[in-house]
Amino acid sequence: MKTKNIYILLLFVVAVLTSCEKKLTENTGDPYFLFKDATEQTSPTGYTVGYAGNLTGLKHIIRSNQSWKIVEKTANNWVKFFPNEGDDDGIVKVIVQQNNTFVDRQMQFTFIVDGKEQPVLFTVNQDKATPYLTVSDIVAGKNINTLAQDVKVNVKANVTYTYSSDATWLTLKSSVLGASGTDLTFAATENTQTAPRTANVSFVCTAFPNLNVTLVVKQEGKSEGTIVLFEDFNWLTYGSAVFYTTTGETRYDSWTTAEQTRGWTTTVNPFYTKVALYARPGFVKLGLTSYGGDLISPKLTALVGTKNLLVKFKAVPYMTAAGTKDDNILVVSIIGPGTIGTSTFTIDNWPNFTTDPTCTAIWADIATERSFTITGATSETQIKFLGRDYALSGVGAGKNRIFLDDIKVLIPN
Numbered sequence: 343m344k345t346k347n348i349y350i351l352l353l354f355v356v357a358v359l360t361s362c363e364k365k366l367t368e369n370t371g372d373p374y375f376l377f378k379d380a381t382e383q384t385s386p387t388g389y390t391v392g393y394a395g396n397l398t399g400l401k402h403i404i405r406s407n408q409s410w411k412i413v414e415k416t417a418n419n420w421v422k423f424f425p426n427e428g429d430d431d432g433i434v435k436v437i438v439q440q441n442n443t444f445v446d447r448q449m450q451f452t453f454i455v456d457g458k459e460q461p462v463l464f465t466v467n468q469d470k471a472t473p474y475l476t477v478s479d480i481v482a483g484k485n486i487n488t489l490a491q492d493v494k495v496n497v498k499a500n501v502t503y504t505y506s507s508d509a510t511w512l513t514l515k516s517s518v519l520g521a522s523g524t525d526l527t528f529a530a531t532e533n534t535q536t537a538p539r540t541a542n543v544s545f546v547c548t549a550f551p552n553l554n555v556t557l558v559v560k561q562e563g564k565s566e567g568t569i570v571l572f573e574d575f576n577w578l579t580y581g582s583a584v585f586y587t588t589t590g591e592t593r594y595d596s597w598t599t600a601e602q603t604r605g606w607t608t609t610v611n612p613f614y615t616k617v618a619l620y621a622r623p624g625f626v627k628l629g630l631t632s633y634g635g636d637l638i639s640p641k642l643t644a645l646v647g648t649k650n651l652l653v654k655f656k657a658v659p660y661m662t663a664a665g666t667k668d669d670n671i672l673v674v675s676i677i678g679p680g681t682i683g684t685s686t687f688t689i690d691n692w693p694n695f696t697t698d699p700t701c702t703a704i705w706a707d708i709a710t711e712r713s714f715t716i717t718g719a720t721s722e723t724q725i726k727f728l729g730r731d732y733a734l735s736g737v738g739a740g741k742n743r744i745f746l747d748d749i750k751v752l753i754p755n
Contacts, residue, residue: 375455376405377464388465391438395468399424399435406430408456412464415450421466423451438468442500446470475499475553476523477545482706483558487572487750490532493559494576498523501547509541512559530561538563567652567754570644574748577601578621584701585693585745586663591627594619605640613733625705625747627660628672628729632740636728638677642751643721648679651716653725654750658704659689660743667692669730669742674714677724683715689744705747725751 379386380401389400404410411427412434420439425432441447448467453460478496486493492515497503507513507528515529533539543557578601581590594608594617601621608619611633618635620627629635642651659670672687691709698704716723730742 373408373456374406375408375410375453375460377453378403378405386464387462388467389436389438390467391469393441393469393471395420395438395440397437397439399437402434402436404428404432404434406432406455410456411454412451413454415452415463418449420447421449421468436466438466441468441471444470444473471500473501473547473550473553475501475503475545475547475550475555477555477557480555480557483560485560486530486562487569488533488562488564489569489572491530493528493530495526495528495543495557496523497526497545499547501550501553503545503547503553505543505545507541507543509539509559511539511561512541512543528559530559533561533563536563536565538565565755567752569750569752570642570649570651571639571751572749573606573639574624575621575626576624577604578626579623580621581623583623584695584699585658585660586695591620591622593617594621597621607638607640608636609638611635611732613735622745625745627743627745628727629734629741629743632733632735634729634732634734634742636726637746638727639725639749639751641678641721642719642723645719645721645723645753648718648720649753651680651719652713652752652754653716654711654713654748654752655727655746656705656710656748657687657689657712658691658693658701658710658745660741660745661692663695667739669734669738670744671730671742672744673728673730675726675728676716676719677726678720678722680716680719680723683717685714687712711748725749 377385380403382403386402406428407430409429412423413426414422420441422437423434424437425434446467446469448465451464451466453462453464476498484493484495493512505526511531511533512528515527518525528543539561541559541561543559545555545557547553580592581588594602608617610616611618614633618629618633619637620635626637627635628637657672660668670689672689674682674685674687676682691704691707693701693704695701704710716725727746729744731737734740734742
């Protein structure tokens with residue numbers, strides 16, 4: 343038993359001596375601490391970042407044989423080092439949150455190496471945010487027809503603001519905050535008068551009065567006549583508004599049931615054996631390469647008896663980004679009772695992608711709107727728009743794509 347105890351004691355002494363020898367070995371050499379950028383070429387003492395910050399983090403490299411910490415001079419919740427401590431070499435990142443205030447800000451960090459504060463500080467400077475208040479359609483205003491309807495306005499802002507309408511016929515219905523700003527919906531009542539009317543929606547930012555703007559909403563009167571049907575396709579939200587960008591556009595047979603039950607239909611192209619009507623954001627496209635597509639209106643159920651009608655619509659021909667033009671013939675016909683006045687249109691208001699890269703101004707151009715008459719229409723009448731013909735292979739350019747929007751059917755005064 344005594345021999346065994348002596349053996350255990352000897353093992354303990356050897357372990358202690360080995361540990362001490364290892365510690366002495368670790369502490370040999372001069373202590374060092376180096377703070378470098380990601381290339382290890384410079385030793386930065388600061389970082390200046392824009393208001394958007396850097397959530398990915400700006401990388402730095404530490405070379406050290408001592409324990410170290412990076413400590414903020416004052417408490418904050420917008421910038422940090424991660425990790426902020428270690429025992430030897432390591433990679434750290436400066437992570438900066440977005441600055442939503444309108445004041446520049448600064449934070450300083452100190453390096454604690456082996457318990458001792460180093461003389462050099464690391465300073466992070468961040469720019470203040472730029473205040474903004476952006477209201478959709480603020481330049482052109484909103485132009486609506488005589489019918490009762492919802493008027494949607496998108497607002498993007500990083501400031502506190504208020505808004506109000508000066509007209510009793512245009513009142514706030516809802517406000518929904520989303521990923522792309524706040525969507526305000528105003529309810530407009532029907533304008534039963536002959537003259538048009540105007541409402542002003544004021545957006546006021548007390549802290550930054552230079553951001554104040556007024557949105558003008560103009561509603562048509564009944565000077566043209568009584569509207570029987572109006573469609574702006576704002577319930578379609580597929581794909582891109584840029585005409586030549588086809589990504590995301592959606593064929594009619596893939597629309598939702600709710601979208602299809604609005605009453606707008608199309609026919610299967612007998613040569614393509616599929617439908618050739620496509621949805622874009624707020625408008626539709628007829629046809630594709632080699633095949634024409636059509637759009638058929640709902641029945642004009644608002645009509646009582648037999649009426650003569652005026653139909654207005656907006657149309658734009660297809661052109662590639664490089665300027666290659668489709669054929670541009672639009673054929674209009676009637677399904678059911680009625681005789682059409684003009685059946686064929688040449689859609690020659692070509693888009694200008696240089697002056698109108700987002701393809702929005704062209705819809706407001708007077709040349710985009712066309713019209714025709716229908717004699718003897720009833721509640722069973724439907725209107726069909728067709729891009730030239732159903733079979734286009736070997737015909738002209740072999741393509742005749744047409745974009746349609748803002749179809750208005752009215753009984754003229």
